[in-house]
Amino acid sequence: MLKKMLWLLAYFASAIVSVSAQELQTQKMPVQKVLVQEVPMQGEVIFRFVVGNDMLFSPWSGNDDGLRRLSAFIKAHHATILSGDTPVRVYGYCASGGIPAVRLRRVRLMSNRVKSEMILHDGLREEHFRTENSTAPYGELRNVVIVRISVPHSVDAVADVPMTNDTTVADSVMVEVETVPALSASAQTAVVTDTPSVAPIALASPLSRWSVGATIGIPFFCGDMVSLSADKTYFGFGIGLQGGYSFSEVLGVSLSVDYARGKTGARDYSRDYELSPSGMTLYGNATDASLPYRALYSRISLVNIGLGLDMNLNRLFSKRVEQHRFTVWASPTVYGQMFDTSIRRVDGDSRFSDGNTKPATFSLGLGGAMSLRYRLSNSVSLQLKNSAIWITDNKFDGIVTPYGHTRHNLMWLPQVGVMFRLQ
Numbered sequence: 001m002l003k004k005m006l007w008l009l010a011y012f013a014s015a016i017v018s019v020s021a022q023e024l025q026t027q028k029m030p031v032q033k034v035l036v037q038e039v040p041m042q043g044e045v046i047f048r049f050v051v052g053n054d055m056l057f058s059p060w061s062g063n064d065d066g067l068r069r070l071s072a073f074i075k076a077h078h079a080t081i082l083s084g085d086t087p088v089r090v091y092g093y094c095a096s097g098g099i100p101a102v103r104l105r106r107v108r109l110m111s112n113r114v115k116s117e118m119i120l121h122d123g124l125r126e127e128h129f130r131t132e133n134s135t136a137p138y139g140e141l142r143n144v145v146i147v148r149i150s151v152p153h154s155v156d157a158v159a160d161v162p163m164t165n166d167t168t169v170a171d172s173v174m175v176e177v178e179t180v181p182a183l184s185a186s187a188q189t190a191v192v193t194d195t196p197s198v199a200p201i202a203l204a205s206p207l208s209r210w211s212v213g214a215t216i217g218i219p220f221f222c223g224d225m226v227s228l229s230a231d232k233t234y235f236g237f238g239i240g241l242q243g244g245y246s247f248s249e250v251l252g253v254s255l256s257v258d259y260a261r262g263k264t265g266a267r268d269y270s271r272d273y274e275l276s277p278s279g280m281t282l283y284g285n286a287t288d289a290s291l292p293y294r295a296l297y298s299r300i301s302l303v304n305i306g307l308g309l310d311m312n313l314n315r316l317f318s319k320r321v322e323q324h325r326f327t328v329w330a331s332p333t334v335y336g337q338m339f340d341t342s343i344r345r346v347d348g349d350s351r352f353s354d355g356n357t358k359p360a361t362f363s364l365g366l367g368g369a370m371s372l373r374y375r376l377s378n379s380v381s382l383q384l385k386n387s388a389i390w391i392t393d394n395k396f397d398g399i400v401t402p403y404g405h406t407r408h409n410l411m412w413l414p415q416v417g418v419m420f421r422l423q
Helices: 002-025 060-076 078-082 100-122
Strands: 033-036 044-048 088-094 129-134 143-149 175-178 192-194 210-217 220-222 237-246 251-264 296-312 326-345 363-375 380-391 410-421
Touching (some): 044 060, 220 251, 237 410, 363 410
Antiparallel strands (some): 044 143, 210 237, 210 410, 237 251, 363 380
């Protein structure tokens, strides 16, 4: 009797385990994958990300090698992948660096970065991907994107390019079978599946298009008088706002508005030039009303509006410009300028000019800027900007000469600032 009871208990226990296993396999919240030997698989590539950052940095942590192997594998099986018979599976995992909602947003961007590489450099489209993102870890990996491509031997047997260094291809085929992870309820709700039929993602450009920033700087002027004068160096100040729109990571446009104030004094060779109150230079022919240059200085205020074309020079050295923390930008620019100028005495700081020589109400400037940016995060960058401008208004410093048609007026404006990308 006891043996029969033990046999019945064992039978029911095995039945319960079997039913439980079947129920687990029918759940719809997959996070990890188990490979079953049914189709040949050439391996996987793992891309690692910095905690709290969705940028794909290369060559950091072997990501450059992963990109090369992935690109070579896609090229070897390009026809099969483009036909739709072999989807590219992308699994994103972000389990650290913020609350689940923040991690979910970040892991979507992480997956998009990896897919963007395949779209830009390997000719794939969104329809070729099957994407799943999770805020749970993948084993011990907490901030990674995993790419897997399974290609049957019968399709591309000639072009077996393994993506991993030590992957062996079995005679049978390997397919992915979804298993149910042990996740908390809050973690399970953060798992999403992005497929073209459910939630297609536009990946033509994963970058943020718009940016704004603020700058401070020191203007230096060069005209009939100069900021780096014979007697002293005049340091001014400037503040500005900058906005931009990016067509890509390489090309964009920017609009800047700066307000600057500075002073200029006599050059070494022009200290004895005489200046009349009208602003006309007399070249040593002194009058009762004139004063030598050395006894005067020019006070200049300026509103400077620039429209520029921004070009990322990192493209000269790398095709993956979006992965660099340091970027160098060249921006040829056209400026609209509005000056307010007065000539003043060095002793007593009283006004000397009578106002007859005034800069134009509005004039043009031509030049551009070279900017070095360091990205602190995906949204914030520090900027060191140097602008050089040819000033077309020959009266910008309040002085005219008998050789007034000579255009040698320049402005140099070094600035530091911070740039914000708008999400």
